[in-house]
Amino acid sequence: MPFSHALNLQWYLHPAPEASLAKSYKPRSAPSPVSEPAEHKVPLAGAGNAAANAELERVLGGGAHTVERGDTLWRIADGAYGNGALWSQIRDANPAKTHRGGDLIYVGEVLDIPTLSLPVGGDTEPEERRAGGATEPMAPQFRTTAFGEFEVYADDFVGPLPDTQDAIQVVRESTFKAYAAEAASQKVNEDIADLEDGVTFHEAVVVTIAGQQVEVRSKAEAFHARRIIRGIKDDYGIKVDSAAGVEAITKSYNKVPKSELDKLKTTDWKYKELLALHNALSHFAPILGASRTHSSRKGVDQEISSVSKVDQAIDKNASGGKLDTTTLGEFFKDSKNFAMFTAGTDSDVDFAGENGKQLEGTAVHEIAHGLLKSHEGAYVSHLDYWTDKYTKSGKAAAEAPITSYGQKNAGEDLSEATMYFFVERSTLTKQCPVRDAWLAALVASWSKEKT
């Protein structure tokens, strides 16, 4: 898939209201009108001799910023300096906390905001941006096409692109051309093609994408959903296949009467569920798909090969087992499948008021059951909380799981901790530093190819 890389990077950084940035930006001290020594004080390129004269300069930034969902270095710089183009100053001051040239930052990281000395009345744009001449790289072009809506930036745009908002893809010109080329070369799903362009539907419509029923509210969402489904298969080696979930449940709940199992049925994917699913899988990207062959999991069969949307689960594997309306998600080891259920679609059980985060978190939880199961023994050994996989030690001083749900057994504990590690790390860092450090080390080890 020619453009999956660009999409992946964007999905590491989740959109959030602009208001959250202003709320989260907390300078350690108020910006001073005069120059003063600071650990990360950086004179701006092009500022010239003005920096040497305190009376002629102003000082911006300083302090720290805790990364929240939706943050990008661009937005943080915009909040700190009033100019997002200065994002690289923050990246350079935080080399260990920024990744992929600044494209990737993690929620919960505390970034130092370097103090910048600017000449009074001077331009806050760095030289490389101001040297851009007549082309204004800040001004994207909005293009509505038969293959979705795009916010297109020039290829020479400096810095990471803003987050994708809703169904509008934010891409560079070259990526946009790749989309166009693909759309021109492939037959577009007829259901999608029938949708009206440029309209947000009052009610969701169901389209068929790669054999899956997906509820969308615009043609752009439909095309985006299609790219997600294809990307999950191409990038992560996981097929979006709801029928596989019904098969997995039927196989695993073999004591339940057939008459009850026959009531199991697939159901439509919501567009937001596909977004959350892709976000969740992207956290495990180093050990999924082709990347796995260059990871610590090299040579070990991938534990997950399909993901499903099923209406209801089964409550217990017994002759009295019945359809269950409370299960949010479930992993089926023997079938290498995990299913998301209707009960989870609008849930916010772990993250009050944040359904999107919950959907992503539930998916991460189930993925962890599959991909991290082989690490449960090491996890138990590392924690004082567990005597073994199923037994709490009772040690009063032991760090407790991040949720009460994680107290059921060590596998649930690990999945819960992983959920917080990836979707709300600041909470895990604060409440469960031992678990956070263990997971950080595990994730770091993924990129070390097994020899």
Add this chain to the structure above:
Amino acid sequence: MHRLLPSLWVVFSGCVRATSEAAPSPVPATEEAPVSDHTIPATWRAWLTLSEADVLAKLELSSAEGGASYGPTSELSTAHAPAHYPGRFYFQGDKVVLITVMGEAVQGLEPASLARSVMSPRVELGSRAGKRFTHHIVPSAGIAWSDDGEEVAFVELFPPCSGEAYRARWYEEPGTFRK
């Protein structure tokens, strides 16, 4: 495989998966089966009658670890020496009050056969091992285990007691598994 495992094969005679490669050759299904004294006691129940000191001696441990809990019961001490015995011992007042066995040691056990081998009435409870697991308790026989119909997650061995006593001492309701 563990050299003490034959003690379990005696207890669960007829419950061993025929196809299990991990299991050692089962001891004939009789308590009169020749069992080497230097490896295990004659039967698993004999471990429950030992004192803490005797168990520690057999496990070649100098002491048990205090401050342990199991389910609702706290103020236990515990010992585990996998080189000598696959199970974990829980002590109270110098007596063995519980043995738990899990992992490789129970991989050879077949749930259906295990259930058939226990003649006393069996009660099914929710298991902390997972949503698809069932916790089977036979308090009068001093045994309980969790399985999902295919695999046994863990086995508990304890002095025979009433169902109420078992629940009060060793069982913790896991609640609903929703993910």
